[in-house]
Amino acid sequence: MEIVNFLVENGPWSWIVAGLVLLALELVLPGGFLLWMGIAGILTGIITLFQPLTWPLQWLIFGVLSLVSIYAWVRLTRGRATQTDRPLLNQRTEHFMGREVVLDQPIVDGFGRLTMGDTKWRVSGPDLPAGQRVRIIDAEGAVLRVEPV
Known part of the structure; x- marks a missing residue:
């Protein structure tokens, strides 16, 4: 009290x-x-x-x-967007959109691999042979979607 x-x-x-x-x-x-x-x-x-x-x-x-x-x-x-000088930081796959690269391994049953820099990436797309030039069009997690060039 x-x-x-x-x-x-x-x-x-x-x-x-x-x-x-x-x-x-x-x-x-x-x-x-x-x-x-x-x-x-x-x-x-x-x-x-x-x-x-x-x-x-x-x-x-x-x-x-x-x-x-x-x-x-x-x-x-x-509602305010954060201003930054590096908007794609921690969004590695966003850097690759539109880039053209060569497949290291063929795409078989929809999946293959390619190397960019020091990293091997899993890719998805139509079946293509190794050595084929492809363009990265999208990303689903750590899998890059590609199309033939």
């Missing part, structure tokens, strides 16, 4: 401390939403410092500020 009395007596500071705790938790559990809830808690504390409010109204302000700020953050960040 003493905790409740302490929170009632120090209402605005309780919100500010709770907001700071949420901000600290954001450092441990990153994800973004605790940041905005922490800011909403601090703002609720600042509002109640200057304008005393009942507890239900304080919780309503905290909830509304949290939801609005999280919604705005999601809308602004989720």
Whole structure:
């Protein structure tokens, strides 16, 4: 019961401390939403410092500020494409689209092999003899789809 009395007596500071705790938790559990809830808690504390409010109204302000700020953050960040100088990083097969290479092994029953750089790749396509020049047209996982040139 003493905790409740302490929170009632120090209402605005309780919100500010709770907001700071949420901000600290954001450092441990990153994800973004605790940041905005922490800011909403601090703002609720600042509002109640200057304008005393009942507890239900304080919780309503905290909830509304949290939801609005999280919604705005999601809308602004989720639709934005990440700018990079290497857009195909970790997408090795995307580099090969349209490249023409020579088959090392014949394509038999739809599958064969070819070498690009220091890597042997499994390829799929129509049956073709070894030495045939092919163009890479698609990739399904680590299997390159080819067509004869």
